[in-house]
Amino acid sequence: MPLLGKTWSAMDAVYTDLEGTSAEDVGICPLREPTGGGVGVAARARMESSLDAQNLISISLRKIQSSRTQRGGIKLHKNLLVTYVLRSARQLYVSGNLSQTPPQTPRPREDATAGLSGSLTELAHDLYNFPGLESDTWQHQQQQQAPEEQQAPPGADSELTVPGVLWWDSNTQSNQKTVLDLDTHVVTTVTAGHFLPDCCAHGRGGKKRRTDASEPVGEPSDFGSVPRKRPRTEEGCEHLDGTDVSHLMSVLGSSGLSEFVSWQQTDLEQIRTVQSISLRHSGLTYGSWTRAIEAF
């Protein structure tokens, strides 16, 4: 483990402005008011705090991912705490982005009121929020925008090949989707898109791609599946760090979060609960949690 001193200097570049020298510093600051005249200063502050939020999101997801491979199984306590950070960071990021663009739709119900429950499965629920759950077909959405462009042409139908991407959005009604590209570790927000997961956990007959939304199933499948690697899209995003995606994929192997989910699965009460709860809450979360990691 690196000494804090080394870590500290590496973080300097990102955190200096926000950390400041005040003894009352509390780490990452929430979005601050513009300190000077003009839009430029305000935008910079927001961008920095967006970068911090992105960084925190990326770090947190990596922690969750690496906890899967730890000896002794997934530590529920630690992962719960990490999800708290993740949700706070995501909230900051999303609110930072929303304030940069005029809202397209009525402001979605604020996550803050939904609360930072921080549960793992709720996180998974947000990671894969399927707005078109009732619809029969899923659609790809081509991600063509650079991070600065927040507008996606509404109703765009073109094929989307998005390797190693995690999606989540702030609520079911919103047309906005926040995306973490695990190749570049850049978080972007896309509006008005639909999303197809790499593999549908609840696909019929184990079909992995573009399956119809099916009936809720009690158990996730496809643990053994290896996500098909898709061609990378052109990304004009800066790299926040040099983590190698192929390394991530090899670490994950093909089993996804099998320990976590199988641990959950074999808890008999959980199995009973799973079977009685709808897709959105249960099968979706298990499957989507698996998908979230397999999408690496």
Place this chain on the structure above:
Amino acid sequence: HLLPGPGGDMQWCFSQVKGAIDDDVAEADIISTVEFNQTGELLATGDKGGRNKNQPQFRSEYNVYSTFQSHEPEFDYLKSLEIEEKINKIRWLPQKNAAHFLLSTNDKTIKLWKISERDKRPDGYNLKEDDGRYKDPNSITSLRVPVLIPMDLMVEASPRRVFANAHTYHINSISVNSDNETYLSADDLRINLWHLEITDRSFNIVDIKPANMEDLTEVITAAEFHPLQCNTFVYSSSKGTIRLCDMRNAALCDKHSKLFEEPEDPSNRSFFSEIISSISDVKFSHNGRYMMTRDYLSVKIWDLNMETRPVETYQVHEYLRSKLCSLYENDCIFDKFECCWNGDDSVVMTGSYNNFFRMFDRGQHRDVTLEASRENSKPLQVLKPRKVCAGGKRKKDEISVDSLDFNKKILHTAWHPQDNIIAVATTNNLYIFQDKVN
């Protein structure tokens, strides 16, 4: 900087250190728990390799008494999970006869061990040779009475009970009841009550698992029986609350009798507020009137009669508050520090980083920071108080926050129940310090 105590000022001196000297620490040697028995005569440590070491006291020195492998790594085939052999907690049972008993637990299984001495052996069997072979009965011409003759002291540890298969989640605490018949074990979501004699079943007394795991917002982090009232226990949560439960109220103690919670200071709110408010340890005072909790940055003393806020709060390393982001990144923010009381509940102790540990004298409102290091390990060398410089100009002998070694952490400390002798565990070394006057 001297901590006044009964009979004058206390000066802490180095007494002993156990463990390997080199910096390359084997994972299995990492100490994971330290516990004195009720008389202070024995000191037990558990490590990540599943071993227990017991050291008896002789002329104020602790020497290895017995070492045994308490737990082995296991594999749960159903869940495809490896179960670590790391000892999470050790608790001694009060001594009833010549043998010593302790409970030792890893993530899933609790074991009751009997540690007994053997210093005599029988000699002069009629039917057996000395090496154990049976004699030809025809060769026996006379009878004699076997006698017990002294032998080199041998300490045997044998598992007497195995309490298994009662925890789905990771066990974080065990606590022996004052009735000496039952004990509790706590995992992230449940607390079970056991009888020491019965291994095939336990009684679930707390269950905070939500019907839908999506709704999970907190986990149990520590639990302890009241030292005097056998019906009372407390458990702490990851949200910084402590619940006191009375087993007489109901069979299932999901509903607490008291809830101890301090409102959060909104000016300190950050991304990491939830993490640093998570309680890592809870300990009753010996007299049963107070309890102490440890969260990431502070130690709090609660009066059992007041639920709204602690009566005392001590900052362990407040200078880390501005470094929480880095500490999150390198996982240090998840470190679980323990805390302990001294024998008369006047002083509390807890660990920190850079092999520092802190003592807070409740009566005198003074505190001291000391260091466990090989450099200060000459026999009877007095420990010099240390100081961390949080910012500004660093004085001589002070250490700046950025120079702290976060790999060197003291998570486990123990105080002798009667005397001023303390055991402090660094990563793989156990230091024993004592008061000079002692």
